[in-house]
Amino acid sequence: MSGNEDVTHLEEELPPQELPLDAWHRAKGARMVAFAGYHMPIQYEGIMAEHAWTRDHAGLFDVSHMGQLTFSGEGADDALELLLPSDIKGLKPFRQRYSMLLDEDGGILDDLMVSRLGDGAFDGAAIYMVVNGATKYDDIGWMIEHLPDEVVMNHMDEQALLALQGPQAGEAMATLVPGTAGLLFMQCGLFEWRGVPLWISRSGYTGEDGFEISLPASDAALLADALCALPQVKPIGLGARDSLRLEAGLPLYGHDLTPAVSAIGADLGFAIQKRRREEGGFIGHARVMKELAEGPGSKRVGLRIDGRLPAREGAQIYAGDVLVGEVTSGGFAPTVGAPVAMGWVSLPHAALDTALQIEVRGKRIGATVVPMPFVPHRYRRKA
Amino acid sequence: MSRYFTDEHEWIDVEGEIATVGITDYAQEQLGDIVFVELPAEGATFEKGDDAAVVESVKAASDVYAPISGEVVETNGALEDEPALVNSDAEEDGWFFKLRISDPGELEGLMNEAAYKKFVASL
Numbered sequence: 001m002s003g004n005e006d007v008t009h010l011e012e013e014l015p016p017q018e019l020p021l022d023a024w025h026r027a028k029g030a031r032m033v034a035f036a037g038y039h040m041p042i043q044y045e046g047i048m049a050e051h052a053w054t055r056d057h058a059g060l061f062d063v064s065h066m067g068q069l070t071f072s073g074e075g076a077d078d079a080l081e082l083l084l085p086s087d088i089k090g091l092k093p094f095r096q097r098y099s100m101l102l103d104e105d106g107g108i109l110d111d112l113m114v115s116r117l118g119d120g121a122f123d124g125a126a127i128y129m130v131v132n133g134a135t136k137y138d139d140i141g142w143m144i145e146h147l148p149d150e151v152v153m154n155h156m157d158e159q160a161l162l163a164l165q166g167p168q169a170g171e172a173m174a175t176l177v178p179g180t181a182g183l184l185f186m187q188c189g190l191f192e193w194r195g196v197p198l199w200i201s202r203s204g205y206t207g208e209d210g211f212e213i214s215l216p217a218s219d220a221a222l223l224a225d226a227l228c229a230l231p232q233v234k235p236i237g238l239g240a241r242d243s244l245r246l247e248a249g250l251p252l253y254g255h256d257l258t259p260a261v262s263a264i265g266a267d268l269g270f271a272i273q274k275r276r277r278e279e280g281g282f283i284g285h286a287r288v289m290k291e292l293a294e295g296p297g298s299k300r301v302g303l304r305i306d307g308r309l310p311a312r313e314g315a316q317i318y319a320g321d322v323l324v325g326e327v328t329s330g331g332f333a334p335t336v337g338a339p340v341a342m343g344w345v346s347l348p349h350a351a352l353d354t355a356l357q358i359e360v361r362g363k364r365i366g367a368t369v370v371p372m373p374f375v376p377h378r379y380r381r382k383a
Numbered sequence: 384m385s386r387y388f389t390d391e392h393e394w395i396d397v398e399g400e401i402a403t404v405g406i407t408d409y410a411q412e413q414l415g416d417i418v419f420v421e422l423p424a425e426g427a428t429f430e431k432g433d434d435a436a437v438v439e440s441v442k443a444a445s446d447v448y449a450p451i452s453g454e455v456v457e458t459n460g461a462l463e464d465e466p467a468l469v470n471s472d473a474e475e476d477g478w479f480f481k482l483r484i485s486d487p488g489e490l491e492g493l494m495n496e497a498a499y500k501k502f503v504a505s506l
Contacts, residue, residue, distance in 0.1 A: 309439070
């Protein structure tokens, strides 16, 4: 564990690093900020315009800061079923699943996407995983500690990751890679574009239809240029990525999810399939079972805010005089046209339609527990 | 009428004893899309440097300080319905509030337009 901590410490001390598309973003007029240890584009023309473009057309996001890992070797499935609460053995080739890393107490160390590879992608590895950028080195340390020697984990730090999101993402992607037209939500596959191998999944972080494309960093600018040359596509920054995912009700690790909260409280029970609940055998199982039986102490909920004043992360939530929770993500929701928030509220106050108050700069504003997403998902599923 | 600027990116138009205060075009550009402006109450009095208003952009809340001391005599109600006025017309229709100046001497340390332009160019 000490070696792992040293790596983390070193990472925090380093100045922000450059991603493969750094120069590309700057040439497109991006305003760059330091995020997750990298210089990243927060916006190009403006968050509202970029948000609206993604909801109406297709936006291209550079998410190369995220950690891309592969797993191979005898017993990889068994090893991953210890680390992840999700059904890995039942994950078919070319299928992707949302999952988490839980600690011994059931706290959430990270949330992630895991898929079963095929067609010899990534040197014939068995499993592909995408974890959050800010947590990737901690995740790697945690997994090394728990993986047997026969299972080989490879951190593909020479691999870029692009996301193409929006109702026109399908037609844009198919223009360059016709084979992607057949993919449905949470399916993935190996494709080729101008001789470049692309591992593409139909998924994303905006609530819209779209894709995530893993490719060699050296080819990322070429593909980004080809996509942005299409009339449907514009580059979109981190700012709109955050407002889009908030409207989609998707939690952000480090904010809505932390080691202090549990999977059931976070409303992520869907990622823990029946067999795993019954059989256990994963780190954090006891907490999951206890909370499934007794309910969690508090829950992640959506909040509609009265008026126009945004309630942001850290704002305290009250039921009358009683402090019952805290906002973990909040802001103006461009598609909703009003502020919305996500927060953690103690169970007795977390039921839908519960009227609460949020304190913003000494003022109490009204809020109501509402279902998420705030903007309906438009994933491409089987008809 | 003369216009002054602060290094906190506010502009101040002075006409007699009344100062109209807003944020500069540079400031609105840096903040990005503005979605809410919290204005002070009429009659509130501020010392120079007090928190006087809050600008909420999509991504963050930012304080606006009283650039000089005074009493709030009027606020720009148009910003309640249309906070984006601060983006589209920061230095005219997007004004925030008017102060009755309590110490005209405080204006002396402020920048004129040429000095402010130079200041922004140096950032």
